[in-house]
Amino acid sequence: MTDRNLELFERAKRVIPGGVNSPVRAFKAVGGTPRFVQRAQGAYFWDADGKRYIDYIGSWGPMILGHGHPAVLEAVQKAALDGFSFGAPTEREVELAEAILALVPSMDMVRLVSSGTEAGMSAIRLARGATGRSKILKFEGCYHGHADALLVKAGSGLATFGNPTSAGVPPEVVQHTLVLEYNNIQQLEEAFALHGKELACVMIEPIAGNMNFVRASVPFIKRCSELCTEYGALFVFDEVMTGFRVAPGSAQQVYARSIPGFEPDMTVMGKVIGGGMPLAAFGGKRAVMEQLAPLGPVYQAGTLSGNPVATACGLATLAEISKPGFYEDLGRKTRSLISGLQAEADKAGIDFCGDSEGGMFGFFFFKELPQNYAKVMTTDNARFNTLFHGLLDRGVYIAPALYEAGFMSAAHTDADIAETVAAAGDVFKLLSK
Ligand code: KE4
Numbered sequence: 213m214t215d216r217n218l219e220l221f222e223r224a225k226r227v228i229p230g231g232v233n234s235p236v237r238a239f240k241a242v243g244g245t246p247r248f249v250q251r252a253q254g255a256y257f258w259d260a261d262g263k264r265y266i267d268y269i270g271s272w273g274p275m276i277l278g279h280g281h282p283a284v285l286e287a288v289q290k291a292a293l294d295g296f297s298f299g300a301p302t303e304r305e306v307e308l309a310e311a312i313l314a315l316v317p318s319m320d321m322v323r324l325v326s327s328g329t330e331a332g333m334s335a336i337r338l339a340r341g342a343t344g345r346s347k348i349l350k351f352e353g354c355y356h357g358h359a360d361a362l363l364v365k366a367g368s369g370l371a372t373f374g375n376p377t378s379a380g381v382p383p384e385v386v387q388h389t390l391v392l393e394y395n396n397i398q399q400l401e402e403a404f405a406l407h408g409k410e411l412a413c414v415m416i417e418p419i420a421g422n423m424n425f426v427r428a429s430v431p432f433i434k435r436c437s438e439l440c441t442e443y444g445a446l447f448v449f450d451e452v453m454t455g456f457r458v459a460p461g462s463a464q465q466v467y468a469r470s471i472p473g474f475e476p477d478m479t480v481m482g483k484v485i486g487g488g489m490p491l492a493a494f495g496g497k498r499a500v501m502e503q504l505a506p507l508g509p510v511y512q513a514g515t516l517s518g519n520p521v522a523t524a525c526g527l528a529t530l531a532e533i534s535k536p537g538f539y540e541d542l543g544r545k546t547r548s549l550i551s552g553l554q555a556e557a558d559k560a561g562i563d564f565c566g567d568s569e570g571g572m573f574g575f576f577f578f579k580e581l582p583q584n585y586a587k588v589m590t591t592d593n594a595r596f597n598t599l600f601h602g603l604l605d606r607g608v609y610i611a612p613a614l615y616e617a618g619f620m621s622a623a624h625t626d627a628d629i630a631e632t633v634a635a636a637g638d639v640f641k642l643l644s645k
Pocket of ligand 1: 236237329330356421452
């Protein structure tokens with residue numbers, strides 16, 4: 213059998229660094245040859261050798277309807293006929309902004325951009341401009357895109373600020389970024405006591421899909437919100453991954469069920485809101501958002517921001533997920549996947565735990581769910597890699613890295629889930645030997 217994936221990967225590596233346009237796609241963490249996608253439809257994609265996979269990545273979240281949803285495809289085709297990009301306002305951007313604000317009422321206004329990184333970077337600049345403060349606080353294990361100020365790991369202690377996680381980021385760029393342990397309330401209290409009055413914002417992934425799947429505890433979110441209010445910092449929810457993925461009102465709706473009246477001050481979104489096209493957004497209260505150019509002093513711009521084809525894709529996607537029963541069915545399927553995997557792991561006698569919210573899930577080879585990055589990173593890499601490749605060989609495609617989440621779509625069927633669980637059961641048996 214010709215391995216077109218291997219041929220393509222060798223060819224790609226000659227002209228694209230690592231052969232990929234985003235590092236996680238290179239299978240570096242799991243080894244082996246990335247699958248080059250030929251086409252995708254519904255819950256599946258076919259690789260360059262024509263092999264079919266049940267897709268639990270879905271472009272890392274955007275494809276919540278599954279690939280090629282007819283209503284979305286029609287909307288994109290129609291929009292494309294009217295023009296690809298104008299660099300001028302369109303009605304559809306207003307419609308999409310209105311649709312997002314109707315679903316996430318914590319925001320009065322929203323600005324559309326082209327990627328989650330751009331949205332997160334702009335939100336940080338806006339928080340700094342609106343508060344007149346320079347320092348920001350994030351949590352280890354949370355990824356907010358690759359803007360310089362956010363590529364930072366914890367300093368040596370609470371008083372010290374972050375160190376760059378990437379070459380090319382000068383230490384002085386991250387000197388204002390404080391990194392704490394996720395879910396650590398004591399560190400939060402101490403950091404605010406030391407630096408609260410200098411903090412422009414706290415940015416968090418409310419359910420950290422970049423640590424596979426780690427929930428911020430309700431007390432932790434509550435305390436973050438209270439301290440931000442007390443010290444005048446903005447609480448920024450990075451919902452690029454959780455936005456419209458975990459609930460119709462996103463993760464902030466999930467937390468508001470336990471924290472009456474809870475609202476973040478700003479929200480960063482992406483992925484689902486573009487339905488697979490390059491589209492992201494950041495939003496917040498009017499007083500903050502009106503600090504943005506052309507009204508206010510905080511500059512932010514983009515040639516393709518609010519792109520007319522991308523907004524058509526996003527609007528059609530939001531229309532589908534707003535239909536009655538959408539999240540009930542999506543959540544049921546995700547929970548049935550996790551419980552099926554748990555049953556197979558128990559049968560094989562291996563430590564396993566999983567969690568899910570709406571259409572997002574994660575699992576670990578631990579007895580209980582980890583609460584922070586340090587614990588997640590104690591995962592047995594070899595064990596995960598055996599699972600990854602065992603599933604891949606059986607036509608099931610999960611994230612090629614243990615710190616990434618999984619994504620269910622409306623197109624996945626119970627039969628797909630049963631096939632996935634059976635494949636995992638085979639692999640768990642190998643692991644238990
Ligand atoms: P993008 O710039 O990749 O559109 O979004 C950055 C981003 C921001 N915030 C959160 C919570 C995110 O998860 C992301 C991007 N997520 C990764 C997956 N872990 C995208 C996949 C990739 O980097 O190729």
